[in-house]
Amino acid sequence: MLIIQTTIDQRAMTVLARVNRKTLRRGSSFPVRTLAWFVVALEAFLTAAYLRGGFGSWLPNTVMGLFMLGLLLLEDRINGAAGLRHIPEDHRVVNATFQDSGYVCRTQSGENWYSYGSIQAAAETEDFFFLLLDRRHGQIYDKKGLSWGTPEEFRALIQKKTGLKIQKIR
Numbered sequence: 001m002l003i004i005q006t007t008i009d010q011r012a013m014t015v016l017a018r019v020n021r022k023t024l025r026r027g028s029s030f031p032v033r034t035l036a037w038f039v040v041a042l043e044a045f046l047t048a049a050y051l052r053g054g055f056g057s058w059l060p061n062t063v064m065g066l067f068m069l070g071l072l073l074l075e076d077r078i079n080g081a082a083g084l085r086h087i088p089e090d091h092r093v094v095n096a097t098f099q100d101s102g103y104v105c106r107t108q109s110g111e112n113w114y115s116y117g118s119i120q121a122a123a124e125t126e127d128f129f130f131l132l133l134d135r136r137h138g139q140i141y142d143k144k145g146l147s148w149g150t151p152e153e154f155r156a157l158i159q160k161k162t163g164l165k166i167q168k169i170r
Helices: 010-022 026-053 058-073 075-085 151-162
Strands: 002-007 093-098 103-107 110-114 121-124 128-132 138-142 146-148
Touching (some): 010 138, 058 075, 121 151
Antiparallel strands (some): 002 093
């Protein structure tokens, strides 16, 4: 049995959004991100051409390019903030107990039971473990919150019960 307590905050949700983008949403976000980078490059080129040519309409291109660049660089933070807004305050401290038959997540307002079969992907960073249930839902567990067990035991349990390899994400 493993017990983990996690406090869900902006940092945790930002990392969860990044991990989801790099795992389950990898194929669908790549074309959109490529197009956005193309728009940034095109707007930079047009701004430079308008400034060099002495045209006065360079400002809209600059604004659009900077806006797209900001969205690209802050995508995970924006998605994390949007996800955090959907989590009620009384669900932001989670105590999870992992057993052989499944795992339970307890919050101030109740508890939810999950089977290991519902996990589609598992990942980890330096500070967190992630269990991704689908492209829009994931669970995050703080490695520092392990009060019963070790990260190695958690890794072994998840790999044994799900048959999935835990992906390391930077």
